[in-house]
Amino acid sequence: GAVVSQHPSRVICKSGTSVKIECRSLDFQATTMFWYRQFPKQSLMLMATSNEGSKATYEQGVEKDKFLINHASLTLSTLTVTSAHPEDSSFYICSARVGDRGRATNEKLFFGSGTQLSVL
């Protein structure tokens, strides 16, 4: 099956610093990737849709200047949490669909292994 690689798996940083999380599709091209956030024992909340070569689409309530998304190639999307604060501590997960060509599909999502961010 398709493989999505996400790094780092865990990061601890000081308040005020920025953290970059990478999400790569290893054996397929993904014109669109999705970024989710998950608090302990809660569900995944869609933060934004990352589009290759164009601006990301953010969900309501998600600050685009806080969570910078760059999708510079067909296999890489990055999420940068800028000026991180303790309330940004969470589990961040990326996902992608195979055969995604920028249009709606019915195919399943493949997930990265997630990044646990802890802001001190």
Added chain:
Amino acid sequence: SQQGEEDPQALSIQEGENATMNCSYKTSINNLQWYRQNSGRGLVHLILIRSNEREKHSGRLRVTLDTSKKSSSLLITASRAADTASYFCAVTGGFKTIFGAGTRLFVKA
């Protein structure tokens, strides 16, 4: 906002028993999917059922979909301790996939 709501929130059963989890959603969908998540890990896709399907099987998994009631159920038969995990339903309407609150399943050996 989340479109999938699940019950129960938590389920504890003995190994060998069946586990049933339910999911309800609010809007029209293209498909409904079930995912599994082990603690602190990414999600693994289990099964996808399309809006024009009513039932689907995959190994010990059985999924039903009732679009008139906007609900789905996941049945895991003959559960094993290794099935202990959180299970999420997810609905795709248009381009986005939105997840339910999840059911935490604990299978006791």
